[in-house]
Amino acid sequence: MTVxxxxxxxxxxLNSRVFLQGWIRNHRKQKEFGFIDFSDGSYFEHVQIVxxxxxxxxxxxxxxxxxxxIEVEGLVVNSINPKQDFEIRAEKIKVVGDCPEDYxxxxxxxxxxxxREQAYLRPRTNLFQAVFRVRSVLAYAIHKYxxxxxxVYVHAPLITASDCEGAGEMFHVTSFDLDxxxxxxxxxxxxxxxxxxxxxxTVSGQxxxxxxxxxxxxxxxxxxxxxxxxxxxxxxxxxxxxxxxEIAFCDLEGVMEIMEDSFKNVVKYVLEHCPLELQFLDNxxxxxxxxxxxxxxNSKFNRVxxxxxxxxLQKAPIKFEFEPKQGEDIAKEHEKYLTExxxxxxxxxxxxxxxxxxxxKQNPDGKTVAAVDLEVPGAGEIMGGSQREExxxxxxxxxxxxxxxxxxxxxxxxxRKFGGCVHSGFGIGFERILIYLTGMDNIRDVIPFPRTPGxxxx
Amino acid sequence: MTVxxxxxxxxxxLNSRVFLQGWIRNHRKQKEFGFIDFSDGSYFEHVQIVxxxxxxxxxxxxxxxxxxxIEVEGLVVNSINPKQDFEIRAEKIKVVGDCPEDYxxxxxxxxxxxxREQAYLRPRTNLFQAVFRVRSVLAYAIHKYxxxxxxVYVHAPLITASDCEGAGEMFHVTSFDLDxxxxxxxxxxxxxxxxxxxxxxTVSGQxxxxxxxxxxxxxxxxxxxxxxxxxxxxxxxxxxxxxxxEIAFCDLEGVMEIMEDSFKNVVKYVLEHCPLELQFLDNxxxxxxxxxxxxxxNSKFNRVxxxxxxxxLQKAPIKFEFEPKQGEDIAKEHEKYLTExxxxxxxxxxxxxxxxxxxxKQNPDGKTVAAVDLEVPGAGEIMGGSQREExxxxxxxxxxxxxxxxxxxxxxxxxRKFGGCVHSGFGIGFERILIYLTGMDNIRDVIPFPRTPGxxxx
Numbered sequence: 054m055t056v057x058x059x060x061x062x063x064x065x066x067l068n069s070r071v072f073l074q075g076w077i078r079n080h081r082k083q084k085e086f087g088f089i090d091f092s093d094g095s096y097f098e099h100v101q102i103v104x105x106x107x108x109x110x111x112x113x114x115x116x117x118x119x120x121x122x123i124e125v126e127g128l129v130v131n132s133i134n135p136k137q138d139f140e141i142r143a144e145k146i147k148v149v150g151d152c153p154e155d156y157x158x159x160x161x162x163x164x165x166x167x168x169r170e171q172a173y174l175r176p177r178t179n180l181f182q183a184v185f186r187v188r189s190v191l192a193y194a195i196h197k198y199x200x201x202x203x204x205v206y207v208h209a210p211l212i213t214a215s216d217c218e219g220a221g222e223m224f225h226v227t228s229f230d231l232d233x234x235x236x237x238x239x240x241x242x243x244x245x246x247x248x249x250x251x252x253x254x255t256v257s258g259q260x261x262x263x264x265x266x267x268x269x270x271x272x273x274x275x276x277x278x279x280x281x282x283x284x285x286x287x288x289x290x291x292x293x294x295x296x297x298x299e300i301a302f303c304d305l306e307g308v309m310e311i312m313e314d315s316f317k318n319v320v321k322y323v324l325e326h327c328p329l330e331l332q333f334l335d336n337x338x339x340x341x342x343x344x345x346x347x348x349x350x351n352s353k354f355n356r357v358x359x360x361x362x363x364x365x366l367q368k369a370p371i372k373f374e375f376e377p378k379q380g381e382d383i384a385k386e387h388e389k390y391l392t393e394x395x396x397x398x399x400x401x402x403x404x405x406x407x408x409x410x411x412x413x414k415q416n417p418d419g420k421t422v423a424a425v426d427l428e429v430p431g432a433g434e435i436m437g438g439s440q441r442e443e444x445x446x447x448x449x450x451x452x453x454x455x456x457x458x459x460x461x462x463x464x465x466x467x468x469r470k471f472g473g474c475v476h477s478g479f480g481i482g483f484e485r486i487l488i489y490l491t492g493m494d495n496i497r498d499v500i501p502f503p504r505t506p507g508x509x510x511x
Numbered sequence: 512m513t514v515x516x517x518x519x520x521x522x523x524x525l526n527s528r529v530f531l532q533g534w535i536r537n538h539r540k541q542k543e544f545g546f547i548d549f550s551d552g553s554y555f556e557h558v559q560i561v562x563x564x565x566x567x568x569x570x571x572x573x574x575x576x577x578x579x580x581i582e583v584e585g586l587v588v589n590s591i592n593p594k595q596d597f598e599i600r601a602e603k604i605k606v607v608g609d610c611p612e613d614y615x616x617x618x619x620x621x622x623x624x625x626x627r628e629q630a631y632l633r634p635r636t637n638l639f640q641a642v643f644r645v646r647s648v649l650a651y652a653i654h655k656y657x658x659x660x661x662x663v664y665v666h667a668p669l670i671t672a673s674d675c676e677g678a679g680e681m682f683h684v685t686s687f688d689l690d691x692x693x694x695x696x697x698x699x700x701x702x703x704x705x706x707x708x709x710x711x712x713t714v715s716g717q718x719x720x721x722x723x724x725x726x727x728x729x730x731x732x733x734x735x736x737x738x739x740x741x742x743x744x745x746x747x748x749x750x751x752x753x754x755x756x757e758i759a760f761c762d763l764e765g766v767m768e769i770m771e772d773s774f775k776n777v778v779k780y781v782l783e784h785c786p787l788e789l790q791f792l793d794n795x796x797x798x799x800x801x802x803x804x805x806x807x808x809n810s811k812f813n814r815v816x817x818x819x820x821x822x823x824l825q826k827a828p829i830k831f832e833f834e835p836k837q838g839e840d841i842a843k844e845h846e847k848y849l850t851e852x853x854x855x856x857x858x859x860x861x862x863x864x865x866x867x868x869x870x871x872k873q874n875p876d877g878k879t880v881a882a883v884d885l886e887v888p889g890a891g892e893i894m895g896g897s898q899r900e901e902x903x904x905x906x907x908x909x910x911x912x913x914x915x916x917x918x919x920x921x922x923x924x925x926x927r928k929f930g931g932c933v934h935s936g937f938g939i940g941f942e943r944i945l946i947y948l949t950g951m952d953n954i955r956d957v958i959p960f961p962r963t964p965g966x967x968x969x
Binding site for chain 2: 057153156157176186203204206208222225226231232250252254264268271276279281292294301302470471474500504510
């Protein structure tokens with residue numbers, strides 16, 4: 054029986070015998086008794102195991118430390134401790150895996166920096182039991198949302214010869230020995246590499262998703278993405294997960310509705326399925342977390358154009374570090390002001406084309422594109438999307454204007470030639486949502502084994 | 512309205528007006544009429560659009576070719592064609608994206624080799640509508656199976672400094688310019704690379720999954736995996752997806768039960784959720800496919816040790832190309848014989864330790880390990896798993912015996928020191944199951960944009 058089943062069936066199984074397998078999370082000993090705080094990882098709450106001298110191996114068990122793996126046979130009984138409904142009166146405890154004194158995870162508060170160095174053990178702490186359970190449930194909520202609406206899940210390739218954004222710094226992928234790179238006429242001879250061309254790790258699966266949207270109507274990716282950036286910030290990692298839904302016959306207005314609905318829906322799912330985890334995070338990580346999430350689910354997202362947003366910022370009664378200007382990007386401090394101004398999430402639409410990607414739908418004004426960022430209080434930009442340029446000539450002209458190499462993207466351009474249509478999509482930074490959902494303030498603490506500059510342990 | 516909704520609600524909406532957006536898949540014209548075979552990708556079946564001279568733009572529509580994107584307004588009416596329940600009598604048809612004559616996807620049978628070159632368009636064919644819908648539904652079935660049983664989904668890292676199997680050929684990942692690799696004392700100076708060490712693309716997330724299993728009890732990965740192998744076969748790709756469940760307090764027997772139950776369960780889910788797709792694949796790709804799958808779901812998997820399997824092979828009344836020998840591996844032709852011999856799926860357990868991985872639980876005989884392969888009729892090995900060596904000393908001794916570098920795996924070894932316990936896991940080759948489920952015989956045809964030696968298009 055798992056601890057989760059125990060909690061679910063506790064009323065039915067009072068006074069019956071159960072068999073549990075798990076770990077000592079805390080151990081208090083008295084002369085004739087012992088109390089074990091027990092977890093098998095199946096449930097956020099622990100269960101208390103009480104044992105006494107009648108135990109055959111009482112003295113041995115009393116010596117066992119935190120982290121030890123044990124098997125327990127015992128009775129489910131009412132607890133005299135008012136904080137808990139029930140406890141297990143142990144009849145047998147068997148040690149199956151010992152744990153020494155130098156075990157790094159002790160029942161005390163460890164710093165998150167210390168726990169990052171113990172990434173393979175930190176899921177055993179309450180904090181990371183909560184964070185990584187939420188991560189798993191959120192991933193499922195996302196799949197469930199899109200699958201129940203008949204989106205086709207597409208695995209975009211990770212190794213790629215094209216550079217989606219035309220900008221992102223990419224990791225190189227090669228099967229060459231790095232100290233024996235073959236050269237030919239002063240150039241690297243990629244014809245000898247695995248794929249016969251220079252390849253890197255993808256920065257986005259969007260372009261491939263567009264090909265699926267124009268076949269299946271609705272599609273989404275959910276996979277890893279990479280950036281070879283030397284950014285040591287709280288929100289950047291070199292490897293992270295993205296969801297990229299893409300919808301045919303859908304314009305900017307339509308995609309904003311999907312962004313809003315999907316976001317509320319997955320947050321609601323996590324609220325419903327991780328109540329204990331969120332309560333813990335509310336208590337110890339971000340006060341008011343559950344209120345924040347509940348408010349989001351029930352709010353109506355605001356909408357404003359980039360131009361209107363800059364107007365609001367310019368009239369703001371505060372001084373920004375970066376002065377807000379028409380035609381320019383919106384800084385973190387601006388995002389913060391805008392979400393406070395609207396007292397809730399806000400879509401910013403119709404961005405200056407020069408600060409956005411080549412594939413975005415050009416608006417009739419010739420200056421802006423049909424792009425949208427979703428800004429959320431306390432988290433900033435959490436999703437970004439756009440209507441895609443479906444006009445063949447305009448897309449080609451824009452790529453030429455930007456001096457892009459069209460040779461590896463001919464297929465993408467051809468999607469506009471062979472029955473192209475209005476279509477839109479957006480990208481969800483999976484870890485961005487997780488940071489928002491958990492209240493954790495560093496991306497390193499929401500990824501099981503994070504990869505950041507200088508860090509590739511485990 | 513989508514075509515799927517149309518088919519689901521057809522009885523209710525007879526004689527009502529609908530609005531559809533999608534593509535011309537076929538177009539037959541007569542002097543005063545036209546018939547459009549119409550699809551929006553939401554449903555495997557197409558719907559017939561009938562139009563006549565009353566259409567305002569009749570002449571223009573008559574010229575439109577296969578692939579063209581259109582919007583249709585019309586009435587749902589009973590069809591005179593006995594092959595279909597209903598059709599749409601068009602009142603308006605608007606062309607939103609034209610398609611020229613040189614469109615590669617014509618309504619005729621294209622070779623799969625040709626379609627691989629058109630990978631961005633092939634999801635528009637019936638065959639790949641079926642294959643990639645099944646791929647998506649299968650992925651969801653797998654998540655659903657494990658999530659409903661409270662497994663924690665863990666994203667194992669893709670970029671790694673360790674080599675899980677101690678054997679697989681790995682792709683190198685670097686942020687160095689490949690023609691400017693910095694050297695120091697005759698060696699590559701990886702201290703200057705992004706992570707400060709030599710990194711590659713993972714061949715397995717199992718080791719990281721073990722750390723989660725020993726925290727949460729039950730966990731699974733579902734992510735991409737890579738092999739830098741120059742294998743040009745029907746079953747190898749350089750990039751593919753794997754599912755790696757890992758369970759604490761679970762032995763070989765227990766993990767076989769999970770392998771059998773999960774496999775039957777996901778096949779059943781696809782049978783229930785992709786009936787049209789499977790019927791098409793049964794008709795045109797593998798005769799008897801649905802019977803094969805239904806039989807699998809209702810079968811009891813056989814179990815045999817490696818030793819017994821070799822005994823059976825040695826007594827077989829046929830001559831193998833490779834002679835079966837005790838202590839040696841089992842070839843494709845042997846797998847085939849065994850699944851025919853048992854007339855169903857068979858687990859082969861207790862393999863010679865020298866042909867299996869270092870982390871597998873050493874059996875008391877000193878010669879075999881508690882490993883298992885699942886062989887399935889017509890597909891060969893589809894899953895492989897093992898109990899893991901939980902004994903610290905035995906694991907270290909085995910790694911030393913194999914001359915492995917323990918420095919990057921100290922954390923993995925430590926899992927045996929800090930409350931280790933019996934645990935087991937297995938790996939599912941996602942594409943292997945897909946090949947089995949669809950009857951497709953080449954891995955290139957079940958991956959949206961496959962990566963194989965010399966091929967990295969799209």
